[in-house]
Structure formats: C-alpha cells, structure tokens
Amino acid sequence: MSTLAITHASVVPITADPFEGTLVVTDGRISALGPDVEVPADAEVVDAGGRWLLPGFVDAHTHLGVHEEGEGWSGDDTNEMTDPVTAQVRALDAIYPGDTGFADALEGGVTTVGVNPGSGNVIGGLCVAIHTVGRTVDEMVLRHPVGVKAATGENPKRVYGEQKKMPSTRLGVAAVLREAFVAADNYRRRQRNAEGAGTTFDARDLKLEALVSVLEREIPWRQHSHRADDIATAVRIADEFGYQLVIDHGTEAHLVADVLAERGIPVLIGPLLTSRSKVELRNRSTANPGRLARAGVEISIITDHPVVPIHFLVHQATFAVKAGLDRDTALRSITIHPARALGLEDRVGSLEVGKLGDVVLWSGDPLDVMQHADRVWVQGREAHTRETA
Template structure:
C-alpha cells in the first residue's frame, strides 16, 4: 500500500547528517579542491522480503529496507511504502550495505595499464607527503564501472607504496563523473599513505637511500620531527582541538606566521588528527615499530594494509584501535610476505573491538570482494572458526568505513545514513552471487538486468566507436 511520508520518516530525514562537512578542519586539512558531488534525484524505494545484513552484526530474515531522499529511512519487517515509491521484490534475495574498498588504485593506475597512465607513485624522494592521489585520478577509468558491478559504492584511492610517505589518499563515491571533484565523498577526511619494508628499500637503496629498514625508520622520524616543529610554528588559534581534547603541538598564542610547506601541511595534519594514517606493512615486527613511532609523535594509525603477519598482533591491534586491511590469501610473492596464513583475517577479527577488513589493492579483486571474504570464511571454517555472514559483511562495509572516517555517513543500514545499498541474487558469500542492483544515495546506478543502468565510461564508448569505424 502506497502512503505519504510519515512524520517519523520526515524526522529521520531532517536529522540525517549533512553532505557538507560540519566541523571546520585545521588549516593543514583544508581542501581547495572540494567535492562537487551531488546525489542523483530518485524516488523512494522499498525493497521487500529480503535477507538483510545490516553491517552491524545483525541478520534480518524476510525484512524490508526503505530508502527516500538519498537516505536509509527504516529497516525491518512490514514497512509501508510512501507515495510514488518504487517497490523491489527481495524474496529469495539478500540486501547489504554498499561495499567499500579501503585500498584501491583505480584512476591512478587505470586501464589500459600503460606507462602514460602510471600516476600512482611519485618516486622522486622517500617522503612525498605533498602529493595528493586525487590529482592523478582519471574518472574515465573503466575499472570504476567494473567495481560498481561488484557492489562497490565507495573506495579510497591511495598513492603507491614506493615511498616512506607516499602522499594523501582520497575517498570517492563510485559514481560516473567528468571530474574527480564530482566523485569525492563529501566531508571524508584525507588519508595519508605510508609504507614499510622492502618497497622503499628497493626503490631508494641505489639512490639517496634509505637502503635498510633502520634507514626507513630514521626517515619517518626525521619527517615527523620536522612536521612537529612546523606544527608549533604554524598552528592557528582557531584550529580545532585534536582527538585527545587538547591542541596538538604549539601554544594557544601561536601566530601562524611563516612560509607554508605542502609536505609538512600533510604530516602536521596527521599529527593533528585531521588526516588518517594508512600504512602498507607486512611483518609483525615492523607493525610494532610503527605503533611505537605513532606513540613517539602522537599520531593515530587508522589501518595497517596488507599485513600478512597481522594475526601475530591481533590483540595489540584491537587494543590500539587499529584496523587490519588485509588480503584473503595473498602471500609468498616476496620475502616479507612469506609468513602469511589463510586464517589471517579470521584471527584478526576474533578479539573484542577488532577491526578486520578485506581490501583489494587490485583492479580485478575489487570486482569480487564478496568472494574474497567468502574465501576467508571457508578457510576459517576448516580451522574450526565458523563465521556467520552477518559478521563477515562487516569486513566489507562497516569496518572500512570506520578506518576511512566515514562511518557516520555510510557502511551500515541504519536510519539517517546514506542509502548506499546492494541487492544480491542470493547469499553474497556464494561463488554464484551477483549484485543485481546497486543504489548510491538512493539512486539506482547499476542494474544487472538493465543495460541502461550499466555505466560505461566515455573512454570505453570511444573504443567502441573506433572499433565500429574499423569495420
């Protein structure tokens, strides 16, 4: 039965978080390239009778999901559709939040993979905190559309791992746009990409250095010492208080005088808590060193990425509030990856307050993150650790959103959050699972059964035209 929006529904929409970032960031995190993303106007949608995984650890059988004005309005049985709503029969199907990939290089290493498109690593200095991945993103990368077909609604694009500090990452909504600003997730904080171990050693060992792991750590320390001094000199009075409730570095009377430095802006923003630190790191001993580095310079690590030995530090990561953004089963392709196990994510997920994430770091893997998670569940089951779908979905939705600073907006199916939703033809952790429909902010942006709802980039359209001309 179709009915007008109720008072309760209107209240949910009124209280929903605004798209613009409410709190003013510090000067180190101000964004001159602000998001121009605007949700696509769409009618209300009521999905009925589905198995719903909310992303908060709940499974609801035979439940409904109501979307309106770009937001989740309600989740539960027997919901009423407002006037003009599109009804979608979810019988026999599953609904999840939109999937989120915390580690992607789409757009900075786009397809086709040619040298002219290699824009992810600024390999000119071990510390290039001044560069921003978004300034390399090519919105026409066909990989974005392929990821959308796999249920990906948001993703963090990071620089590569050649450098000790590679630069800022950017969080995008997975929508078609002409400019990267048109894809930028409104209000999402920047990430800072750092890297441990073999990659910086290999790239700089025959240049200016570092050539050893101890050289790597000396490089991080030197950079953050410089940033801490910069923070003392440049902290403006009006900057917000840090996450610990005090001003981070410098006095309340600092004048903010002195020359601006883009590299130190980023590092100071990380110390100040405005920019989230994501670290490429494989070995447990190196992760422990990086945790000590964060304590020394008073910054917080949002996530360790790849971390094939994260299982050795599962309790420490949970206690420190650090996420493990990990592969299901990649290992053994270099020395620092030799001690990986297939139960890694399952073990990282076991402690209370844990934050395990399945990530891709791959233009192909991002198309099947649900299947990567399914491999973890299967390997864990063989080891006697049964993991239910309602827990595993957190690895793909809630936990990456937490590590990226966007959990208040997306990652779970809760009233008031962005209506980023996937309808699957069955259990999403089956090898036969397909994303049938995908909504971003309540707009149906992908439909497996409707070619007009399967985005094709301008680049791919051009390729088709060229092929047609050749015939």
C-alpha cells in the same frame, strides 16, 4: 522528492538482525526499513522477491582510478617516486572516473572505496574516499583526506636503494619517518608561537601541513606494513609521536595480534588472493583474517586493486570464512569496519535510517560465490543492473 522502496527483501543491515521486509530511500538517504514499513504512495517500487539486500560494500585500500587497468605507464599515477617524502601529493588529483575498474566495482557490489597513493615512497601522500560512480571525481568524493599513506619494508628500500639514495634499509626508512615527524612538529610549534604572538605565519608548507594533520589526529596514519617486524616499527613510531595508526596489508599481523588488539589498532588485511611474490608475503594466508579477528583486532578485507580485481572483494571474504573467519565478521570486514577506517561509519557501511542509500540487491547470499549483485543503487540512484543472457 525522489523515493525508492525495495519490498519483500531479505534485508541484512549488518549492525542489526536480518529481517524480511522493506527498505525506503528518500532523496538519497535511507528513510525507513523494517518488516512492516508502509510504502509511500509516490515511491518507485522494486519487488525483491525474497532476494538479499545489503549495504554497498566498502574497500578501504585500492588504487582505483590512479592505476588504470590496461593502460601501462600512461595510466599509472600511484607513486611520485622522486622524493621519499611526498606527503603533499593527493590521490584525488589523479583519479580517472573512466577507469574500467569502476564498472567492475559496481558489478561486485562495491559502492565506496578508499583510493591511496602507492608504497614506493616512505610517505606516499593523501588518501581519499569516493563513491564508485560519477562523471568527475569531485562528484564522487565522500571524504578527503582520509589518511596519509606511508610504507615500511621492501618497497621504499628497493626504490631508493636502486637510486643510491636514503633510505636503502629498514633503519633508513624508520629514520626518514622520524625526521619527517620532527620537522612537522617543529612547524606546528612555529605556527602556534606565531598565533600566540599575534603575528602572521607566512611560511606555509603543504608537505608539513599534511603531517601536522596526522599529529593533530585529524586523520589516521595509513602504514603499509606486511612483516611483523615492520608492523612493530610502525607501532613504535606511532607510540613516539602519538598519532592514530592503521595497519594496511598486515600479512604477518597475526604474529603480533595481541599488541595491535591492546592498542585498538585496526588492520586492513589483504590482498589475499595473490602469489607469494616477495619475501614479505611468505606468510600470506586466507586464514590470517580469522586469526586476527579471534585475537580481538578489528579487520577490514582489502583488494589493493588492481592487485586483486575490485569485484573479487567479496570472494576474499568468502575464502576467509572457509579458512575460519566468522561469517558475520566477514560481512562486517567489507562494510562497517572499512567504513569506520575511512571515517564514514555515519554515512555508509550498514543499512540504517539517515545513512546514504547505497544498497545492493543480491541474487542470494553474497558469500556464496555463485550469487550475483543484481542491482546496485548509490544514494538511491540505480548505478548497475546485471545483464542476463
């Protein structure tokens, strides 16, 4: 049995009040925390010296490991742009754990990420949640799948418009989405009819199986949407087919925040530190997370790595606070909220007994851009130590 005890820490559990005290991790999970915790005799003891202890950060929307940095086309596996509907492809199968972005993630205190296919297709494929350390992706997986990635707006209409194929317009994108879900619903009906008749269903289709899992609400529909009209289309189609919708990016989500809040649709907002490189981004602002949160929308801040480098996740939260976001909500937007979006809120995103020992010792308040992630543990094992001159 391995035991880690971090003592004399300024502990920020996220889902409970901060305190000065100790956190204990036993065999990879948090076994005790509080101001008066007894340190086990066999524990490896780390004296925090008053430094801040938080859960590892969570970024629910990245392309970490599937869009390798500095590798050009040979390391870019984000989009299988040969068919507008590729629900059957899996980000899991293209992740390279040696991507330099994983070391950057740990440097920035990010221990859990959602890795998505890209937005070149109307339906891009299956997303996965992983830890940011491991030899193989199989060791790193926390949950698979965590959603199906889809896209509205400029990207798919540009990709297929240039190929002189459908969809080349927003109305074409919506039609492709509806046709895919009708096909999946028909497939589901055939499966049920076969089961009811006691016969073998021998017409498996991986693409339609992925879409059926969305219709059955086993996993959410992760809709890449920037503009308010595209978000409204995403909500409209979700209402028609009854699946669980998550808005990814949501640049103009604040313009329809009441609609999203009423339906309980979360927004994974970002990237925030980018240029307004296309029409969809003209209303990009670090004030938008605060606007959404004040309207009652649950937000998670995302980097879309490598669009914004993964270790700048916390800096985006800092800039959002500077622009009006409540600081407690800012910390939740990079911890427990994205954990919930990935279906991992029972394992990561806060410091609680029974959760994984993914903890980060900061030199001070992580929302202060001058502070550092000094040490990072994933499941109680040290994964990063900051080098000092």
